[in-house]
Amino acid sequence: MAKKGVILLNLGSPDSTDVEDVRTYLDQFLSDERVLDLNPIVRKLLLKLVILPRRPKESAEAYSKVWTDEGSPLIVTSVKQQKLVQENTDVPVYLAMRYGNPSTPDIVAEMKRDGIDDLLIIPLYPQYAMSSYETAVVELMEQLREQGMAEINTVLVQPFYKDPEYIDALWESIRPSYEGSGAHLMMSFHGIPQRHVKVTDPSHAHCLTTKDCCTTPHPAHGTCYSHQCYATAYALMAKGGLHHDDVTISFQSRLLKDPWLKPYTDFEIERLAKEGVKKLKVICPAFITDCLETLEEIAMEGKEQFLENGGEDFELIPCLNTHPAWINWLNNKIERWEP
Numbered sequence: 095m096a097k098k099g100v101i102l103l104n105l106g107s108p109d110s111t112d113v114e115d116v117r118t119y120l121d122q123f124l125s126d127e128r129v130l131d132l133n134p135i136v137r138k139l140l141l142k143l144v145i146l147p148r149r150p151k152e153s154a155e156a157y158s159k160v161w162t163d164e165g166s167p168l169i170v171t172s173v174k175q176q177k178l179v180q181e182n183t184d185v186p187v188y189l190a191m192r193y194g195n196p197s198t199p200d201i202v203a204e205m206k207r208d209g210i211d212d213l214l215i216i217p218l219y220p221q222y223a224m225s226s227y228e229t230a231v232v233e234l235m236e237q238l239r240e241q242g243m244a245e246i247n248t249v250l251v252q253p254f255y256k257d258p259e260y261i262d263a264l265w266e267s268i269r270p271s272y273e274g275s276g277a278h279l280m281m282s283f284h285g286i287p288q289r290h291v292k293v294t295d296p297s298h299a300h301c302l303t304t305k306d307c308c309t310t311p312h313p314a315h316g317t318c319y320s321h322q323c324y325a326t327a328y329a330l331m332a333k334g335g336l337h338h339d340d341v342t343i344s345f346q347s348r349l350l351k352d353p354w355l356k357p358y359t360d361f362e363i364e365r366l367a368k369e370g371v372k373k374l375k376v377i378c379p380a381f382i383t384d385c386l387e388t389l390e391e392i393a394m395e396g397k398e399q400f401l402e403n404g405g406e407d408f409e410l411i412p413c414l415n416t417h418p419a420w421i422n423w424l425n426n427k428i429e430r431w432e433p
């Protein structure tokens with residue numbers, strides 16, 4: 095009889111906050127051609143001469159501010175998710191990271207030892223980006239092939255950015271903090287370079303060609319991160335009965351100088367505070383799990399910036415993390431899976 099397994103995929107963290115561990119992690123992360131999509135020689139030089147001499151120390155300091163006794167928040171919470179999902183199913187549930195540990199190669203080796211031959215793949219990214227969803231899936235597929243598991247049956251969960259049950263779970267997780275608070279709501283998505291949106295447009299003629307491309311129906315939206323972020327935001331607004339004036343949609347965490355998706359979160363936080371918004375709540379719906387980008391960049395840096403510019407009350411609303419509605423969403427995927 096075929097043996098089933100489920101694998102949850104996420105991005106990963108350094109092994110510790112030591113500068114050397116952070117350097118190893120950033121080297122692996124930024125050597126990925128789907129993250130820094132440059133000529134390989136230029137990428138290597140940029141890493142060696144510009145990024146790796148300085149960034150690991152800065153990032154290690156940032157990680158130190160959010161690190162827990164058990165380790166990186168992203169890994170600790172992901173392991174909790176895995177265990178909770180496992181409590182509700184007999185199918186073995188694996189967890190693999192694209193960078194760092196538990197590594198995708200190690201987990202594929204474990205699945206091979208366990209004799210898995212039907213695999214449900216759940217990338218923990220609601221929206222499609224080549225630097226998140228795509229690279230995680232490509233790495234898994236390559237490892238399955240390299241480790242002699244190319245023949246197993248796989249079912250891949252597609253980006254679920256407007257799946258009604260995901261939107262319900264997201265709203266349920268936000269509602270207690272937001273409803274009745276009178277706060278302005280910022281939906282801050284991880285940014286990507288604008289170039290990436292064009293690269294993943296199979297028509298090469300739609301994405302970012304007009305102002306309203308993301309709301310003009312088009313087959314390119316199947317792989318358009320920008321469209322999918324707006325679709326998540328609009329679906330959530332419809333679910334919660336939120337008015338456009340009460341919501342700001344923005345993009346955070348840019349790296350290097352080329353243009354990323356706009357508006358930028360840090361500019362928007364400053365603008366809102368200067369325009370007199372006193373109470374701001376922020377959600378980060380590109381992430382399922384709280385991580386450096388939410389706990390440090392938003393909850394610490396963002397808060398400081400808001401207060402410095404006249405804001406009075408700032409709150410990061412946590413990601414779905416181990417919310418029962420989210421664990422239920424994952425278990426439903428497994429229950430409904432027909433290999």
Ligand SMILES: C=CC1=C(C)c2cc3[nH]c(cc4nc(cc5[nH]c(cc1n2)c(C)c5CCC(=O)O)C(CCC(=O)O)=C4C)c(C)c3C=C
Pocket residue numbers: 105106107108120123128129130149153166168219223225226284285286287347349380381384385386387
């Ligand atoms: C929606 C998911 C993510 C996308 C898309 C994404 C694109 C992207 N990221 C970088 C560079 C960095 N990101 C870093 C941290 C980080 N990124 C994501 C998710 C997405 N990234 C997560 C969950 C995290 C946090 C990891 C953790 O351990 O908590 C970092 C490392 C930290 C730092 O030095 O700032 C970098 C670098 C690029 C260049 C990119 C798209 C091209």
Ligand SMILES: [Fe+2]
Pocket residue numbers: 284347
């Ligand atoms: Fe990132």
Ligand SMILES: [Fe+2]
Pocket residue numbers: 300301302307308309318320321
């Ligand atoms: Fe678009």
